[in-house]
Amino acid sequence: MASLAAEGSRRPGGLLPRTGRGRAVLLVTATLAFIILVEVMNIAFVDPYTDPPLLFTLQGTLSEISIGWLSVLMFGSLLVLLFAGMPLVFVTGSLGVIFIYLVGDQFMLNIIPTRIFPLMTDYQLSAIPLFIFMASMLERAGLIDEMFDVLYQWMGGVRGGLAIATIIASTILAAMVGVIGAAVVTMGIIALPAMLKRAYDPEVALGAIMAGGTLGILIPPSILAIIYAVVAQQSVGELYIGSILPGLLLSGLYVTYVGVRAWLNPKIGPSLPPAERVNLAGKLLLLRRMAAPVVLIVLVLGVIFTGAATPVEAAAIGSFGAMVVAALHGRLSLRSIKEACIGTAKASAMVLWIIFGATIFVGFYILRGGQEFVANLILGTGLDAYGVLALMMLILFFLGMFLDWVGILLLAVPIFIPIITRFSFPGLFGLPGIESGDVALWFGVLYLVNMQMAFLSPPFGYALFYMRGVAPASISTATIFRSSLPFLAIQATGLLACVLFPQIVLWLPRLVYG
Template structure:
């Protein structure tokens, strides 16, 4: 069939109806001017509508802040003109780009309809959206910093008191400036070259670099977002540094311990700052002319061996992480430092070229969309309804409330895909109910934490998306492979609770008779869950059947979440605004960790680090399964200290090539893993392992999520003890997946062959 003529800015419908809708073709090419106009004009319209709604007193659904805690900026600090201006600018730019997520919902829905209803896929929808999200990731970094949303390793930082914490912030700010300054400078050159054949912005000879696709969108605005992100972060980081100095000056006066170490950190920060400025002067003014340079650290480690470099990079990473600097700036700053010390200032230009592919990665667009879907479902009040329905169906069993919590968390995982969301949400909803009814605190806490972390495994897992991007895997296959292990672990948790409560009813009393409802009432309660369950079925069904990509499914799911919220009378401008801001903060946190880690890990691999680690592990003399166990142990240990995104970006690029090169022929005479399925199999094992790391004392993230919502009478020792039985069940589940790889591979093989 011949293709109809493509006309920009209009619809052309194939003039034949013999084959119904499938024989119709809908062709619409988004004009460039319209694309940029929508990005520029929609946010002001949204801001006006939200402002008007708030002025009219429009009700907003309370939120548990399940995956973006801390919506208030740092308190108790100066509020002068500069601080108000910088904070206001970060807030404005963050809000501006946050509303872009709404555009993607309708564009991806349009793409799916155009493809299947009119047999006319677009050549612009996917590119338009992943470029839009790429700009959003970058520009939102300053907003996330202003809201204290960037993840830091909270081992020592908060235990030191305000004076010591402020001194550490001042000292580690040097690493922050190292990353952001170099990113801004190199991004400027990266941007300018997309506009002109010369380096400088006002040069002649415009090039106007465009994408290589048929749509041919201009690249210089996308690349300029990297420059803008650097400038915004420098302003927000400077405001934060001045606030830290003010906090330090106020707190040091009443500091009762030795003050010399704290003043030493501040003085060291000043000296390192001067050194940083000197090196920038050498690069920018002297251009590395060694005959004119008095002193420089450029290339001082050029002759260092990979073993020594590994120790230096690992040691520096641990030290700065423990000092409390957010992970994104730790890895980015240290990456810049070692590039300069081992190489030269010309090598610093790889930084924007490492980040830009992530800005334009199609699969990463699913992350903000799935988070947006989760936020809208929460705003619709569905999470509490979900728990209430499940509780009334199985609460009459011994341990029924804890079993209902795990079942609800499993369903919640299939709705949100956001790690940690269910732990906080179920902790707020289910923990008071269980403690009130006399449940053993360890059973109650363990059920919430174990069930809440199932979002790591059960689709649509955000972690699975990032793993697929890093490891070059199919998201759909990974989702299918993780489904059965996730359901297996959920069933093991519920069985454990049921057996424990059955043997000892005091651990988990059944629902009181007066709270039980009859069967017709329970059936009527199910009506409230039909829409969200249908939504989950549509989203996962579209992914598993291949009808839509995970990104498109996320867009359709988010549109469905908006409709569900409307059905529940919760769709209003203020709730949409809150969902957009929650999405922006969570997405920015994840993507900036990826940006920083790609600089750090990319340089290490470039220096031969991957081959060094592989030789080191292979030198142990262990067989394939022994090496696998060693890797699993290393991942659990990393999970005690590092954020899940950090572990993925630091470890997976090194471990996946090593594992794929091994032969797993089975244990105990059981079937092994086909060579072409090893990466998929290891990916799911990694996801199970990350769930274990969330429950691993002393610093598993789920333990601290739980502590944040537990009543004062529940101490950390109780939380630690409650995690151990479920950690043992996770170990058993991981072992079963290793011994019986069919648990992982059966569904992908069934669907994809």
Template sequence: MEFFGSFQGLGIEGATLLMFGMLLALLVSGIPLAFVTLLVALIFALGWFGPMAVPLITSRVYSFVSSFVFVSVPMFVLMAAILDRSGIARDLFDAMRLVGGRLRGGVAIQTILVAVILAAMSGIIGGEVVLLGLIALPQMLRLGYDRHLAIGVVCAGGALGTMVPPSIVLIIYGLTANVSIGDLFTAAFFPGLMLAGFYVAYVLIRAYLNPAVAPIVEEEDHTPLSEKIKLLKGLILPILVVIAVLGSIYGGIASVTEASAVGVVGVMLSTILRGEFSYALIRGAAMQTLQTVGMIVWIGIGASALVGVFNLMGGVRFVSALIGNISDEPLMILLFMMAVLFVLGMFLDWVGIALLTMPIFVPIITSLGYDPVWFGVLFCMNMQVSFLSPPFGPAAFYLKSVAPPDISLGTIFRALLPFIALQVLALAILIAFPGITGR
């Protein structure tokens, strides 16, 4: 019984240090983030307030999981899972071959364009990297593309789902920061395309400075007109789904949650029209969705509980005062936050980062006079870097699972360095020119 309330003697400074140390120690031991945060939240709720604080944790968790907008997350995950199991992505890649033509670096550019369309269909990262790794990477390697360029294009292109609406990262941020997800989608649309444009420009510059890195296919194009028309049909269904999802949101016809349901129906109709719809496809997609969303929900429960307890302890006020004392310049505080997110991104999943840091960072950003929607776009661009950065960049591990055996993780991470530099450049431009987001 002496344990209850004993942490108050540490003061908020000592308790914050103990909480951080406990989190780090448990994470290093290999326990999943969701269970670590939930365990630490329970320990500190009992150690600071006593048994009466436990219902406060449950109410905090309930408010997170009962949000109507959260329903859109499993919907978009289901869209991506169905895409994984259909031939839509493969036909889309074949159709974009007509766009690439005989342009130097054309296959790499077509890979980036396909990545943008796939991102606009589902907003999931892992599936895109795997799909492009199975479809685009072998083709680029067969055509003699520089291995590092091909790997970088696949991973960086596949990670565009973080930025291009409907991004699940934006949805989780909107839920956490209590800002309009529709506004976030509108603000992130051009920055996402800008980043994709940087990748295209990089490919073209590399290809024309050193033609050996991206050879032009020498064989003549003998594809008959009827075959070209058939290939172009592969563009129709994906583009219709994108128009249905984003058009309904931007047109004010549907909310984000309703648009996600429209997207699922659109993708399912596409598989029916293509003759691919089956019980096995839907069952596999549903199981994958259950697994992915289960992970997100558990991390959300743990992080919500931890931040709720920390807030009740006065920890958010303490951290806000601590960050506020770093500098009198709002820009320096913003850059410090970006640095914290960058470091956390090397070790933690983006869901955990968003749910642990945004309840603390967003009120500070608002008090400094910055727009929380613009900050959300900065957060998503920062998470772009986390998907590629060593030692735990998820995109590298996704690609490794489908890459040829002779491509090591070290090779993949080295290939990603120029694309990480482009992401940091895009982040710097967004900080310097907030108007790019339309805010």
């Protein structure tokens, strides 16, 4: 160990950095450590009401700050740290604790457990690890490969058929996994080489994979929908049902776009040669391989929609069903279960830590009057209900280019929901409006569609970077960015349709729940 340390000290960037940058980082780190040590000693050993602080204290130094300047400092610090490359999972919680101490005192830190504990005991959040485990087991069962192969054979004879098959497979995959990264990466590995081999236009191939992959945000069992329902105090079941038609609408728009483009220009999506096509009898036989995922999807979503089980219970049924499917495919083993459990623990921990950190950050901001401050800013614009909605959608879209989807939800939705529910939406251009009790549900689905747009929006949309990670080096990042733009426009069209025709969102929930 001593020799390794000595060797590290001789290298640039070793254990004992000698560059100017290394010294600066070391100095800043030492300064922060010293400040934290002094503050911890003040909290542990000094009575703030009777004793002077040890050396100094930052406690309460911002106690007189106005909510306007506090907003600038809190959200400005958040953006600076995120642009510096710090992970959101730690930034929000850390900043929340720091500002609680700077604005209040050591005793105000007691609000931290009061913010976290209700989430720790929220029953609905139990569905998150269960759905993630279900997705992990299905991936290890090889169902995704088989599903794409079946759709590949069914659609290959159509112009643009492989891209259409990719979108349909992604739609089914969204109903199985509910996690975007898995869908984009998996379909990128499976479908992209097949399309490039068949001389598909790279932009059509890339766009179909990324747009189809983002459907996991919207189509149940979406993980984001669960978190939104918890934060907005909505029914997970209603949100799931309300997101079905918008999800299918977007999927249908993607398919239509690819089909029309390939029909107009066959070179961008050539069909399979006749010698490689499968006849109708062969296609019908292939459908047997689709039975397991379809039955599992119908089972999980069916028990939710019929009210036979809660989303958490449905997630448990889905997890068990995924293990049964893996066993039927000969892929169930102790190793696969262990890997699925480890992956589930990592993903769940990441999501829950973001929830806890953002809850502390936003909870303190609301406690200091931030919600009323933002409401007054928005209402002070003089916009009507639909103008405020448009402004919120633009803010969410902008945030989506830089922040994680869970972080956006926990930072913006607790502030936006009380504002948007103040308004009535009578309908645009003589079209039907929305009852006041349905506004939060309608806004929730609009939020989910908006997050799909954020995942595809350059320069920092997550789906773009997932695709960059699996695309061959011959495909440039600029090509990936360009491929997203037509599908981004389609998503904006779908969002506008849900605003103009709210029954796309509300018809199924009202049909099921009355």
